[in-house]
Amino acid sequence: xxxxxxxxxxxxxxxxxxxxxxxxxxxxxxxxxxxxxxxxxxxxxxxxxxxxxxxxxxxxxxxxxxxxxxxxxxxxxxxxxxxxxxxxxxxxxxxxxxxxxxxxxxxxxxxxxxxxxxxxxxxxxxxxxxxxxxxxxxxxxxxxxxxxxxxxxxxxxxxxxxxxxxxxxxxxxxxxxxxxxxxxxxxxxxxxxxxxxxxxxxxxxxxxxxxxxxxxxxxxxxxxxxxxxxxxxxxxxxxxxxxxxxxxxxxxx
Amino acid sequence: xxxxxxxxxxxxxxxxxxxxxxxxxxxxxxxxxxxxxxxxxxxxxxxxxxxxxxxxxxxxxxxxxxxxxxxxxxxxxxxxxxxxxxxxxxxxxxxxxxxxxxxxxxxxxxxxxxxxxxxxxxxxxxxxxxxxxxxxxxxxxxxxxxxxxxxxxxxxxxxxxxxxxxxxxxxxxxxxxxxxxxxxxxxxxxxxxxxxxxxxxxxxxxxxxxxxxxxxxxxxxxxxxxxxxxxxxxxxxxxxxxxxxxxxxxxxxxxxxxxxxxxxxxxxxxxxxxxxxxxxxxxxxxxxxxxxxxxxxxxxxxxxxxx
Ligand SMILES: Nc1ncnc2c1ncn2[C@@H]1O[C@H](COP(=O)(O)OP(=O)(O)OP(=O)(O)O)[C@@H](O)[C@H]1O
Ligand SMILES: [Mg+2]
Numbered sequence: 001x002x003x004x005x006x007x008x009x010x011x012x013x014x015x016x017x018x019x020x021x022x023x024x025x026x027x028x029x030x031x032x033x034x035x036x037x038x039x040x041x042x043x044x045x046x047x048x049x050x051x052x053x054x055x056x057x058x059x060x061x062x063x064x065x066x067x068x069x070x071x072x073x074x075x076x077x078x079x080x081x082x083x084x085x086x087x088x089x090x091x092x093x094x095x096x097x098x099x100x101x102x103x104x105x106x107x108x109x110x111x112x113x114x115x116x117x118x119x120x121x122x123x124x125x126x127x128x129x130x131x132x133x134x135x136x137x138x139x140x141x142x143x144x145x146x147x148x149x150x151x152x153x154x155x156x157x158x159x160x161x162x163x164x165x166x167x168x169x170x171x172x173x174x175x176x177x178x179x180x181x182x183x184x185x186x187x188x189x190x191x192x193x194x195x196x197x198x199x200x201x202x203x204x205x206x207x208x209x210x211x212x213x214x215x216x217x218x219x220x221x222x223x224x225x226x227x228x229x230x231x232x233x234x235x236x237x238x239x240x241x242x243x244x245x246x247x248x249x250x251x252x253x
Numbered sequence: 254x255x256x257x258x259x260x261x262x263x264x265x266x267x268x269x270x271x272x273x274x275x276x277x278x279x280x281x282x283x284x285x286x287x288x289x290x291x292x293x294x295x296x297x298x299x300x301x302x303x304x305x306x307x308x309x310x311x312x313x314x315x316x317x318x319x320x321x322x323x324x325x326x327x328x329x330x331x332x333x334x335x336x337x338x339x340x341x342x343x344x345x346x347x348x349x350x351x352x353x354x355x356x357x358x359x360x361x362x363x364x365x366x367x368x369x370x371x372x373x374x375x376x377x378x379x380x381x382x383x384x385x386x387x388x389x390x391x392x393x394x395x396x397x398x399x400x401x402x403x404x405x406x407x408x409x410x411x412x413x414x415x416x417x418x419x420x421x422x423x424x425x426x427x428x429x430x431x432x433x434x435x436x437x438x439x440x441x442x443x444x445x446x447x448x449x450x451x452x453x454x455x456x457x458x459x460x461x462x463x464x465x466x467x468x469x470x471x472x473x474x475x476x477x478x479x480x481x482x483x484x485x486x487x488x489x490x491x492x493x494x495x496x497x498x499x500x501x502x503x504x505x506x507x508x509x510x511x512x513x514x515x516x517x518x519x520x521x522x523x524x525x526x527x528x529x530x531x532x533x534x535x536x537x538x539x540x541x542x543x544x545x546x547x548x549x550x551x552x553x554x555x556x557x558x559x560x
Contacts, residue, residue, distance in 0.1 A: 004360045094335050
């Protein structure tokens with residue numbers, strides 16, 4: 001293992017983040033606060049509670065997931081897309097680092113940023129609503145697994161994209177809708193039976209359900225299923241990344 | 254001792270269907286300065302890309318100090334520093350950080366002393382805390398050289414390193430490269446400034462349309478392929494070449510005061526004897542005569558246009 005190489009990439013990515021710390025951290029915190037003001041206070045005052053949980057508190061796991069998914073993808077996709085775009089990727093390709101080490105550096109950094117951001121939002125939420133975390137260990141596990149999975153997914157997008165539009169398209173057109181439709185702001189139990197079945201094809205449902213369970217002990221689908229689906233998605237992304245390096249797809253000519 | 258780089262029968266067909274390399278075999282000797290020359294699009298950058306791991310070869314093998322670039326890529330790449338043709342640098346990083354990054358990427362422990370030396374050699378030390386964004390183009394190219402030297406490579410690839418670098422800096426860059434070479438670093442460079450290759454390189458390879466045309470010691474190449482010119486300073490000015498001399502490849506120069514005869518120094522019969530005989534028969538007298546070996550540039554143009 002070339003640990004110093006991994007650390008170089010990881011450190012480079014974290015430094016990039018620190019340079020734009022204000023945008024990277026402040027803007028998600030502000031937008032989350034807005035969600036609490038709008039959904040938590042304005043709407044929440046009419047909904048009072050879901051499954052015995054205060055509505056404002058109920059949406060916290062979904063909100064964290066929303067930020068986690070979009071930021072993991074954005075960070076990781078940009079992290080690898082930009083060197084490709086400006087040509088500095090030559091250095092990574094010609095260095096004695098293995099594909100696994102490259103991924104560890106980029107995806108590790110992207111996931112780290114997302115997890116930190118998720119925890120910041122959790123803390124922010126604490127100012128607005130009464131929080132309770134029933135299973136802290138599982139909460140962290142879901143947080144980390146999701147961050148890693150979607151950072152891998154973002155890495156794939158960053159390799160696949162050959163222009164900035166494509167880079168933006170997937171998060172905007174796929175992830176945000178899936179998150180909103182995945183029960184961030186409601187329990188999928190409130191949906192009519194047909195739509196509930198459709199929703200089960202949305203992978204984000206499993207993430208949010210499992211994550212919410214770690215807070216409040218309530219879940220839309222079983223926790224084992226949530227964990228299983230997260231693992232499956234992780235495995236798929238990892239496999240695709242492995243294929244990318246095996247074939248040199250879009251990295252080498 | 255086996256060659257430090259051994260390229261054998263390498264082909265490259267790009268996804269577009271274009272064949273950029275067509276069975277290239279080439280050995281680079283340990284410790285030499287090798288210049289790879291060829292016109293635009295000949296395949297120089299492609300070949301370097303394959304050796305360094307940026308381009309996938311379509312066929313053939315490459316070994317660096319005995320390590321195959323496929324299975325044994327770590328060992329192979331650890332030995333190589335690459336300065337690519339295209340300027341590509343980070344923007345917001347400082348010079349110091351970007352060069353330190355390169356060293357880390359190659360798995361080496363930090364060495365501020367080495368980084369400082371490299372930056373000093375490239376006249377970048379006083380800009381070490383500048384963001385790359387604020388540097389000029391020539392400085393950026395030197396940053397790329399510094400990055401390539403950060404991990405103390407044994408082999409240095411320079412793909413047109415002096416493009417866009419001013420004359421003075423070019424000289425100091427070549428001094429540095431000679432110095433590196435003297436300390437044992439093998440240098441492979443491409444350049445379109447043939448006088449540069451002529452001055453720097455020990456051996457020269459010419460590539461054209463994806464095929465190696467010739468690989469030769471510089472002096473040998475010039476001797477073998479060199480055409481020579483015989484210049485005759487005439488006693489009397491000529492307006493045109495007299496009819497009796499039609500059969501000889503002659504040209505008038507210096508406003509008719511010189512006759513220039515071009516011949517192949519390798520051939521059995523240079524034709525000089527018969528030229529001199531014909532000259533005296535035509536009554537043309539000359540004060541002086543001299544011969545010149547043609548330059549590498551002439552050879553190069555000749556080689557490439559033959560194809
Ligand atoms: N990524 C690519 N996809 C398709 N064709 C390519 C690609 N890169 C290079 N080529 C083609 O391969 C051929 C060789 O290109 P290469 O860059 O190796 O030439 P070169 O000898 O370095 O030229 P120059 O002196 O202009 O730098 C050219 O015809 C070029 O158009
Ligand atoms: Mg080139």
